[in-house]
Amino acid sequence: MNRLRGLTRCASRLAGGLARHGVGCTLGRKDNPTRRLAADGTSARRNVRVAVPATAKRYHISVLKINKRPAAPAGRRSDRGRVRSFTLIELLVTISIIAMLAGLTLGALQAARQTACEAKTKALITKLNHVIMQRYESYLTRRVPIRTLGLPPNEAARRRLDAIRDLMRMEMPDRWSDVYTTSASGTPHRYAWGSIPRPALSEMYLARYTQKEPTGEFGPAECLYMIIALGMPEAMENFNPSDIGDADGDGFPEFQDGWGRPIMFLRWAPGFTGVSEIQINDPVNHHDPFDTRHVDPAAYHLIPLIYSGGRDKEYDIEVNKTYVYDGSPYDSGAGTPLDEDGDGLNHYDNIHNHYMAQE
Ligand SMILES: [Ca+2]
Numbered sequence: 001m002n003r004l005r006g007l008t009r010c011a012s013r014l015a016g017g018l019a020r021h022g023v024g025c026t027l028g029r030k031d032n033p034t035r036r037l038a039a040d041g042t043s044a045r046r047n048v049r050v051a052v053p054a055t056a057k058r059y060h061i062s063v064l065k066i067n068k069r070p071a072a073p074a075g076r077r078s079d080r081g082r083v084r085s086f087t088l089i090e091l092l093v094t095i096s097i098i099a100m101l102a103g104l105t106l107g108a109l110q111a112a113r114q115t116a117c118e119a120k121t122k123a124l125i126t127k128l129n130h131v132i133m134q135r136y137e138s139y140l141t142r143r144v145p146i147r148t149l150g151l152p153p154n155e156a157a158r159r160r161l162d163a164i165r166d167l168m169r170m171e172m173p174d175r176w177s178d179v180y181t182t183s184a185s186g187t188p189h190r191y192a193w194g195s196i197p198r199p200a201l202s203e204m205y206l207a208r209y210t211q212k213e214p215t216g217e218f219g220p221a222e223c224l225y226m227i228i229a230l231g232m233p234e235a236m237e238n239f240n241p242s243d244i245g246d247a248d249g250d251g252f253p254e255f256q257d258g259w260g261r262p263i264m265f266l267r268w269a270p271g272f273t274g275v276s277e278i279q280i281n282d283p284v285n286h287h288d289p290f291d292t293r294h295v296d297p298a299a300y301h302l303i304p305l306i307y308s309g310g311r312d313k314e315y316d317i318e319v320n321k322t323y324v325y326d327g328s329p330y331d332s333g334a335g336t337p338l339d340e341d342g343d344g345l346n347h348y349d350n351i352h353n354h355y356m357a358q359e
């Protein structure tokens, strides 16, 4: 019993000492605490057991939460509820990470959009190539209204070749001057040989032109649309309304690429020979198929060029607007890479049919 009293006094002194250091505790029997010492209103507790002999009744000291600083006054937020603010560096790092992630996302979206534009352009040029080449190759067997009876074979072949080229120019114009003028030395709106009226399709083009005069911009693209819309109306079902627009608002539509720019057209593009993979300046091995008797020894196979400016929307391909056909398809220089705006050649990203025609 004396030992128990001694132990109680010891525990009491310990609790008092803790209380002087801001530690709240209770002292009493475990199942019935009898005294509370220096309680400060906190809730969390942990137990400190005091070793006692096995014969003694168990006492325990419950050590309440240790408060190093006084409890917050009423009406003031405690540490637990206080929101920790960011430092400037943390804020800048966070903004940088967000900007980097946003940049990556926007970059991926932009790349996907460009890929979609390229795919649309390639698909459209493939269709245009199919339609135009059908028309172009039909001239291999087209009859022309010229008289060659009694002429030497080569002379007859020469006249027929000239007439076919005249017919192509009139039925497949790639500039408005092909519609409203004639060859530099020929009869207006007629074949070079003889006084033969221009074909009916060419008359339709002229009527369309005189109805409302187009602006000079995008003439080759407007001619491409007109060739198909007026000359091959059944082929128009291959195209969607979204493939067609009027970039210069002159009432003469154009087929438009994935970037909304007109798709250009050159019936003959001799200057593109150095760029093309299928048009080779080799009159011997790639002779003009319309010249069956080789009456034009320098003539190599010309293939219509259908092209988009590509991602940068710049064509940088010579059209030679002032050129007027005068009997030779090879002297216009049309199709030659040309720095139109002085910022360097931008034709490398162009999309055209001189690659895809091989696929
Ligand atoms: Ca125009």
Ligand SMILES: [Ca+2]
Pocket (backbone or CB within 6 Å): 218, 222, 246, 247, 248, 249, 250, 251, 252, 253, 254
């Ligand atoms: Ca137009």
Ligand SMILES: [Ca+2]
Pocket (backbone or CB within 6 Å): 308, 309, 310, 311, 312, 313, 314, 315, 316, 346, 347, 348, 349, 350
């Ligand atoms: Ca380009």
Ligand SMILES: [Ca+2]
Pocket (backbone or CB within 6 Å): 314, 316, 338, 339, 340, 341, 342, 343, 344, 345, 346
């Ligand atoms: Ca350029």
